[in-house]
Amino acid sequence: MRLGNLLIFAGLKIDRNKTLERSPMAKYTDKIELYDDRGRLFASKVPLEALSPLQNPAIQKIVSFVKQCVTVNLEGIEKALATGELGGKWCIIQGRSLKLDLVKNADSIADSLKKTLQVSKDDDTDVKVLKGGKHLLVKVPAKRLNAGVEYTTGVTSTAAALCCSIVENFKVSIWNADLIHSAVWGRYPQTMEMLGGNVSSLLSVPQQNEGMGYALRNVPCAHIALITKKNAMNAAALSSILEQAAMFEMGDAIGNFERLHLLGLAFQGLNGNNMVYDIVKENAKSGTLGDVVVSTVKRAIADKVIKPMDKLSSGYVPYTTDDLNLWNAYAAAGMLAGTMVTCGSARAMQHTPSVFIYFNDLIERETGLPGVDFGRVAGTGVEMAFFSHSIYGGGNPAVFHGNHIVTRHSKGFTIPCVSAAVALDAGTVIYTPEKISGVVGEVLSEVPELREPLKYVNEAAVSIKGGV
Amino acid sequence: MAGFKPQFYPGKSKVAANRKKYIDPSYKLEKLRTISDDELVKIMGHRVPGEAYKTTHPPLAEMGEPACPIREMVEPTPGAKAGDRIRYIQFTDSVYFAPLTPYMRAWLGHTRYRGVDIGVLSGRVPLEARERDLEKVAKELVETEIFDPARSAVRGATVHGHSLRLDENGLMFDMLKRYVYDKKSGNVVYVKDQIGVPLDTPISVGKPVKEEELRKRTSEFRVDGDPFRKDTELVGFIQRLHMLRTEAGFDSSKVKGI
Numbered sequence: 001m002r003l004g005n006l007l008i009f010a011g012l013k014i015d016r017n018k019t020l021e022r023s024p025m026a027k028y029t030d031k032i033e034l035y036d037d038r039g040r041l042f043a044s045k046v047p048l049e050a051l052s053p054l055q056n057p058a059i060q061k062i063v064s065f066v067k068q069c070v071t072v073n074l075e076g077i078e079k080a081l082a083t084g085e086l087g088g089k090w091c092i093i094q095g096r097s098l099k100l101d102l103v104k105n106a107d108s109i110a111d112s113l114k115k116t117l118q119v120s121k122d123d124d125t126d127v128k129v130l131k132g133g134k135h136l137l138v139k140v141p142a143k144r145l146n147a148g149v150e151y152t153t154g155v156t157s158t159a160a161a162l163c164c165s166i167v168e169n170f171k172v173s174i175w176n177a178d179l180i181h182s183a184v185w186g187r188y189p190q191t192m193e194m195l196g197g198n199v200s201s202l203l204s205v206p207q208q209n210e211g212m213g214y215a216l217r218n219v220p221c222a223h224i225a226l227i228t229k230k231n232a233m234n235a236a237a238l239s240s241i242l243e244q245a246a247m248f249e250m251g252d253a254i255g256n257f258e259r260l261h262l263l264g265l266a267f268q269g270l271n272g273n274n275m276v277y278d279i280v281k282e283n284a285k286s287g288t289l290g291d292v293v294v295s296t297v298k299r300a301i302a303d304k305v306i307k308p309m310d311k312l313s314s315g316y317v318p319y320t321t322d323d324l325n326l327w328n329a330y331a332a333a334g335m336l337a338g339t340m341v342t343c344g345s346a347r348a349m350q351h352t353p354s355v356f357i358y359f360n361d362l363i364e365r366e367t368g369l370p371g372v373d374f375g376r377v378a379g380t381g382v383e384m385a386f387f388s389h390s391i392y393g394g395g396n397p398a399v400f401h402g403n404h405i406v407t408r409h410s411k412g413f414t415i416p417c418v419s420a421a422v423a424l425d426a427g428t429v430i431y432t433p434e435k436i437s438g439v440v441g442e443v444l445s446e447v448p449e450l451r452e453p454l455k456y457v458n459e460a461a462v463s464i465k466g467g468v
Numbered sequence: 469m470a471g472f473k474p475q476f477y478p479g480k481s482k483v484a485a486n487r488k489k490y491i492d493p494s495y496k497l498e499k500l501r502t503i504s505d506d507e508l509v510k511i512m513g514h515r516v517p518g519e520a521y522k523t524t525h526p527p528l529a530e531m532g533e534p535a536c537p538i539r540e541m542v543e544p545t546p547g548a549k550a551g552d553r554i555r556y557i558q559f560t561d562s563v564y565f566a567p568l569t570p571y572m573r574a575w576l577g578h579t580r581y582r583g584v585d586i587g588v589l590s591g592r593v594p595l596e597a598r599e600r601d602l603e604k605v606a607k608e609l610v611e612t613e614i615f616d617p618a619r620s621a622v623r624g625a626t627v628h629g630h631s632l633r634l635d636e637n638g639l640m641f642d643m644l645k646r647y648v649y650d651k652k653s654g655n656v657v658y659v660k661d662q663i664g665v666p667l668d669t670p671i672s673v674g675k676p677v678k679e680e681e682l683r684k685r686t687s688e689f690r691v692d693g694d695p696f697r698k699d700t701e702l703v704g705f706i707q708r709l710h711m712l713r714t715e716a717g718f719d720s721s722k723v724k725g726i
Binding site: 037038039229230231232233256257259260277280281284285286288289290291294297298301312313314315316318320321322325328340341342344345346347348351353354357359361362364365366369370374375376385389420423424427 | 472474475476477478479480484485491493524525528531533534535536537538539541542543544545547548551554571574575578579580581582583584585586587588594596597598601701705708709712713716717719720721722723724725726
């Protein structure tokens with residue numbers, strides 16, 4: 001909540017214009033200007049670490065919500081029971097069906113589900129009925145997750161509690177309880193995941209993660225675009241938060257590599273110094289990807305991040321820098337702006353891999369400095385181009401994520417651009433984000449911190465900026 | 469920032485200078501031939517000349533757009549506005565002094581055109597865009613000095629031929645024989661569209677550019693032309709870039725004074 005220059009966050013009153021003294025605990029001297037998704041200044045001189053997943057309360061809340069929030073497709077359960085199509089498409093058990101009015105009775109199901117999930121009366125359990133009872137948004141209490149080591153507690157406890165609620169509320173007999181289990185859990189445990197089930201979360205089962213710490217990267221861009229209601233700035237922000245938070249979990253953002261990721265999150269994902277917004281604005285009416293490269297280089301020169309070296313014999317001037325991590329963040333912000341201009345002007349998502357390769361090729365040739373993630377984004381673009389243009393199968397950019405076999409290589413810098421591109425698409429793909437995401441994206445867009453992450457992360461950064 | 473002038477490409481060789489020139493959007497590509505709009509539409513084969521553009525979604529003004537600051541700022545191309553399908557033109561460039569290398573098509577395409585999706589493969593380069601935007605771009609790509617009727621070709625499928633010897637008329641090999649050399653007029657004539665469907669009437673794309681002229685205009689390094697290794701400035705530039713990528717990958721915080 002804002003009141004003039006006063007920001008009231010978590011009960012604390014903070015003056016946004018007042019620069020608090022930096023704590024001697026801060027590792028980095030970098031200060032960031034925070035802006036909202038429409039290029040309006042929110043706060044100045046915020047220490048970089050106030051945006052760190054290790055410090056920022058809103059980022060931590062987002063990560064918690066990703067674990068706690070689960071979606072239930074009551075309509076899907078009702079239909080599965082009525083048709084006997086249980087555990088995936090065409091998997092019909094002939095002669096077995098059950099007519100239960102789940103959607104009509106969504107409120108009573110939600111009540112008993114909440115009671116079953118609650119650990120104590122006043123805990124953070126929540127069950128919201130959406131779309132006239134077709135969907136439920138469930139928040140599993142943190143206490144349940146804290147009592148275990150795996151994030152799957154969210155879906156397992158919701159699915160199990162839902163089975164109990166339906167059996168109890170509809171007095172389902174012992175002979176039909178197996179149908180309820182299959183309609184809710186799908187084919188699990190015959191399959192590794194809940195195939196054909198009607199309880200889902202943003203996170204996939206751990207066996208589907210490519211390696212250690214990949215859980216937060218295993219979220220398709222279709223979900224991100226829909227959760228943020230196709231606001232490209234927020235889509236990029238949410239993607240960047242999940243990707244860069246995963247970098248800490250994977251063991252990438254630590255020691256000498258931590259600042260690289262924090263700067264990437266601040267400038268590319270969170271529109272730090274309004275860089276992404278400014279560059280898009282500069283090229284919004286008629287700019288090409290090449291023009292975005294030029295704008296990015298100009299900004300880096302003006303901010304003294306890079307400086308010219310001696311002229312070569314052809315007249316070409318290579319650039320140098322003493323801060324490659326900061327240069328990388330500028331290039332990453334430019335690349336997101338390039339995606340927004342290219343995919344935005346075509347209102348099509350398919351251009352993303354082309355932007356990944358050629359934004360980097362062009363900026364490398366313009367400056368003589370390495371491109372985003374020091375070549376890894378360009379390489380990722382080559383693979384993604386193959387797998388997103390029907391050459392060797394694959395799918396459209398909406399199915400990609402940071403855990404995908406062809407897009408996992410860049411450490412957090414590509415997927416925010418893909419999410420933004422998916423958000424900007426006007427309907428050029430056969431498998432639309434809505435089709436890919438199912439109910440998950442739509443239901444989770446009810447969570448404000450997931451829907452508008454920029455706003456909440458900015459507020460939280462200001463609330464702690466004196467303490468990092 | 470006043471005073472900053474984009475430099476596009478390093479190198480002191482003629483080939484490097486050509487690359488720089490073509491990538492620079494302020495350089496006006498020299499027009500060498502005229503292909504009518506209808507002829508180009510026929511060669512691409514996506515629609516019949518005069519036929520309305522097919523759409524993949526309703527016009528943006530009719531469908532409305534989500535509340536997004538980027539959509540509000542970024543002007544859609546005419547094709548995106550109308551909801552056109554995304555279509556392609558694809559080129560194959562011979563290794564024998566064709567005006568462009570595959571990568572050059574992507575570099576210049578992204579500096580000169582808005583809202584294009586370009587992919588580079590070893591023997592073909594597709595450029596995809598909304599259909600009416602594509603037709604505008606394709607015109608410049610075929611009519612100007614960056615296309616040669618003999619050494620560059622519009623090929624949607626079965627692209628093989630970029631690294632094969634030229635035929636007796638100096639034409640790049642094409643298994644589908646989409647184009648022939650008309651000895652009488654000296655022109656290269658397309659008899660099939662880009663995927664090999666026969667055309668009702670042949671379409672001339674003009675005379676092949678002379679060998680000496682091609683060597684002057686090419687952006688290809690070749691040992692029997694301008695060898696890459698002779699351009700020591702460019703070699704040094706590429707080596708520096710790769711060293712920086714490698715050192716930064718090891719520890720970006722320790723790369724100083726580069």
